[in-house]
Amino acid sequence: MRAMTTLKGLVLRERSFGENDKFLDILTDGAGLIEVAAKGVKKNNSKNASVAQALSYAEFCLSESGGRFYLNSAEPIRTFFTVSSDIEKFALASYFCEMTLYVATQERSNSEVLRLILNSLHFLCAGTRPNLLLKATFEMRLLSEIGLVPNLIGCCECLRYTDVQMLFDLKGGRLYCENCFGNRDLHGVEMLPEKLLHYIRFLALTDMQKLFNLRADRDYLPHLSNITESYAEIQLGRHFPTLDFYKSLQNGNSL
Ligand SMILES: [Zn+2]
CATH class of the missing domain: 2.40.50.140 (Nucleic acid-binding proteins)
Structure with a gap:
């Protein structure tokens, strides 16, 4: 039956x-x-x-x-078949699907993950957001939605909220101010100027309804995208072939 x-x-x-x-x-x-x-x-x-x-x-x-x-x-x-007419968008859509498939297979999915990928594909088709911003948004938010949100409240030692630049420990998922970081090993650590820290806080923590409203300065997008990508790769412990495909299309004109 x-x-x-x-x-x-x-x-x-x-x-x-x-x-x-x-x-x-x-x-x-x-x-x-x-x-x-x-x-x-x-x-x-x-x-x-x-x-x-x-x-x-x-x-x-x-x-x-x-x-x-x-x-x-x-x-x-x-x-969302229209992404196929643009190889770079198609590559990103494939990457979003591969990442989602991976985290959902780990039984860490929730309905917000579905909402995130549907919205990301919508804006990818619409072409009203830079591809790199959509990539960074998807990576950062996916990790947040499955419980791998970094501690972005402030420096993990002195709680300082902001500084000219802060240090983001990708593996530990935490921030340090320069003072508290001292002369620790910089391996796996990203320098975050104030603006980038603001963008990452926004992508990780803002309401899903407002998530795609971020108007990020285009000059910062390559750096932002590198950070969210490294964070996702380190936290998930996995490298995605579709990401290599996307990157092979870049050749320096990624916006
Ligand atoms: Zn501190």
Whole structure:
């Protein structure tokens, strides 16, 4: 006996199997990350063909049997396929999906993670935010949402809130003022001028509703993006191939 269920979700990855079928990894609103068997969706006349693709956000009608999900039908809500027309945006979208898949597999996902990736893809398609800012926003906020938010309140020793520059210990996820840092080892430590510290606090801590309203100075974006990327890589202990692909496209004109 199969139970029916309806879930909204974003397809993060599709994998072909057999001649006509696919497995879909879907991040859902109510059930976290699920794997769905989508039979016959590679046939030209399949009614589910367009929805059963990566970057498709839809309401999926599924049947469940023995802990496995099978696709019955789907109602598209929003697709983000237009990023494919721009290789750099496509690379970033792939990176967002790969990171999300990784953290969701670790069972650390929540509904805010789904909201974060949907918003990030929305602005990537809209083209109204610099790519590097979207990358930094996604990286910093994803880490915050899964409980890896750094302690950004102030210097971890004297609680000083701000300084001309502070030092960000990426592994420890904490700040030092120059005075308290003294002559410790600078390995894995980033210098944060006041503006960058403000941006990182904003990305990690502000309400999701306001998250994409940050108007960051473009001159700071490469540095900001490097810091959020290093923080994510160190905290997750993982390097993502899709990030290498994105970086291989840069060639110095990354804005
Ligand atoms: Zn201090």
